[in-house]
Amino acid sequence: MGILALKEDRPTPPCVYNFRIYFCAAVAAFCAVMIGYDSAFIGGTLALTSFKNEFNWDSYSVQQQDLISENIVSVYQAGAFFGSFFAYPAGHYMGRKQGLQLFSLVFLVGAALMLGTKASTGLGLMYAGRTLAGIGIGGASNLTPIYISELSPPAIRGRLVGLYELGWQLGGLVGFWINYGVSTTLPENHTQWIIPFAIQLIPAGLMFVGLFFIKESPRWLMSRGRRQEALKNLCWIRKLDQNEMYMLEEVSAIDAAIEQQASTVGLGFWQPFKALGNDRKVQYRFFLGCSLFFWQNGSGINAINYYSPTVFKQIGVTGTNTSLLTTGVFGIVKTVMTLIWLFFLIDNLGRRNLLMYGAFGGAFCLFYVGAYIKVADPSAHPSTSLSSGGISAMVFFYIWAMFYTPSWNGTPWVINSEMFPQNVRTLGQAFAAASNWLFNFLVARFTPQMFTAMGYGVFFFFACLMLCSIVFVWFLIPETKGIPLESMDRLFAREMPPHKAHRLLMRELMDDEEAFRANVKGSGINLDKDERAEQVEKV
Structure with missing residues (x-):
């Protein structure tokens, strides 16, 4: 089998892998463009001199400056945490498509509020807008992977859900370079720092409009008793007649799964909560889903994304423009590696192997970077250019990105989108997405204090967590590639070693x-x- 050969659970007509399925997935994945853009632009924008001058930055103590920056960044994650849970009732009653429309609209309102921020009004609108935008992003980050997973043929499910991660990296790439562009081409005034905030409206608007042209999840429609609409949507997505053998098999599997859930867990709004409270197998998968995002944030990625100028300053990179340029290159590396992950790795090498290989290689790189900072102490020996040791540390930092991006960056989202049963899938993804935003919030809120208190030890800390994640994956996470959603219960049966x-x-x-x-x-x-x-x- 070649590297692009698909691992199919059954003979699949080629027309199933068609443009329509990719289009639906790409539209839903636009929410990740918004997430990636925010994670990339916000730290660099807050570091612009124009922003600091407008809000009298020098009048605050260093501790107050850190607190304001942390609050601006972290209220977004706090909103996303609650938005993840709001997505459960929206996904249950409104469906995946209409739920995404609702949350993209909430994001648009929040992004518009941020544009009203200026010195005369203070930062109140900024806080309110970022909280609302966070709620919108939190809800969308719950529903998007579920929607794509429920539409996907098993053999390319990882690739399609991976479009979510690709959107994240493309948004991040744009965010990094927008900051660099405005810092080098525009005068230091209000327009310079407000433009990066305004650009958020573009991907959000494209997503909101695009959602009117995609189909609702057939699996959700079937669970709500809307069978004819579900069959019509499934035939459109698969480009097959409902009497084709492949369709008969898929519909039969969906029917069997829904019938089994109706007779055990139930299909009502509160039934998943009862299942979570009474079924240890369901609890176990909730634990795994939330834990994956603990280990993801334990890699240090969000500390780097949100406070990249601080990270590169630790290595010895000086000057705002130089830091933004270095961050922009970091974005290019991540985007290229995401494309490799998407087309070559996720549905071939598998989820487990990617997580373990990425953690091992990433840990080695972070140990090297931390050791360099310990020995060379760049902050105590400032220079206008990087030493040869500093260059090697930057190289290892980029190699870390090459290990991390095709492993822990997107793979946890893929696993969470596919491992829950139909009737607890939205609730399970709500808990998983909320755990992501909770750990994201903690990292965003306390990273500056960590660097102040620990220095080079921050890199050692994250490297050790990456090594620990290998043990977690080996003993607890089974491989999910190519497994139909309706067969995940059998995969996670306790009697089979992962x-x-x-x-x-x-x-x-x-x-x-x-x-x-x-x-x-x-x-x-x-x-x-x-x-x-x-x-x-x-x-």
Whole structure:
């Protein structure tokens, strides 16, 4: 098998991998462009002299400056934390598509409020706007991976959900270079620092408009009893007639999963909460989903994203423009590696291997960077240019990005989008997304104090956490690539060790598929196409 060969759970018509599925996924993934852009631009914009001059930065003590910066950054994460939970009722009652429309609209309102911020009005509108934008982003970050996962054929599910991560990196790349552009080409005035805030409206507006041209999740429609609409949407997405064998198998699996959930957990709004309280298997998957984002933030990525000028200053990079340029190159490295991850790695190398390889390589790089800062102490020996040791530290920093980006950056979102049963999927993703934003908030809120108190020790701290994550993945996370959503319960069964579960289940699925086709043929379905739907019910 070549590197681009797909691992299919059953024979799949080529037309299933069509433009429509990629279009729906790309539109939903635009919320990640907004997230990535914010994580990239906010730290650099707050570092601009024009922003500091407008709000009398020099009149504050260093501690007060740190506090204001932390508050501006972190209220966004706080809003996103609550938005993740608001997405559960929105996703349950409104659906994935309308829920995304609601949260993209909330983001647009928040972004518009930020544009009213100026010296005469103070930072109140900034705080309010970033909180609202955070709520919008939190809700969208819950629903987007679920929506894409529910639409995706198993063999390319990682790739499609990976568009969410690609959007994140593209937004980050634009954010990094927008800061560099305004800092080098515009005079130091109000316009210079407000332009990066205004650009947030572009991806949010594109997403809001694009959502009117995509289809609602057929799996959600089926769970709400809207069967005909679900079948119509599924046929459009797959470009197949509903009587085709592939469609019969998929609909049969969805029906069986919904029936099983209705007879056990139930399909109501409060039923997932009861399942979470009573079912240890469900609790276990909630624990795994939330833990993945603890380890993701334990890599140090958000400390670097939100406070990149501070990080590069530790290495010895001086000057605002130089820091922004260095950060821009960091964004390019991450975007290129995301493309490699998306097209070559996630659906071939698998989720488990990526997480473990990335953590090991990333930890080694962070240990090197921390050791350089300890030995060379660049802050005590300021220079207008990097030494050879400083250059090597920057190289290892970029190599760290090459390990981290195709592993811990997007893979936890992929796993969380696919590992929960249908009726607890939105709630499970709500908890997972909320845990991401909670850890994100803590990092954004306390990173400056960490660097002040720990110095080079911050890099050692994150490196040690990356090593610990390898143990977590090896013993607890099974491989999910190529597994249909309706078979995830079997994958996470306790009796199968995580490192063996995928291989054993794929073998069982192939046997099941052969038995299903034999039963269909034995029922005479192939002899009369008009009666296939009725006959498959009997099978």
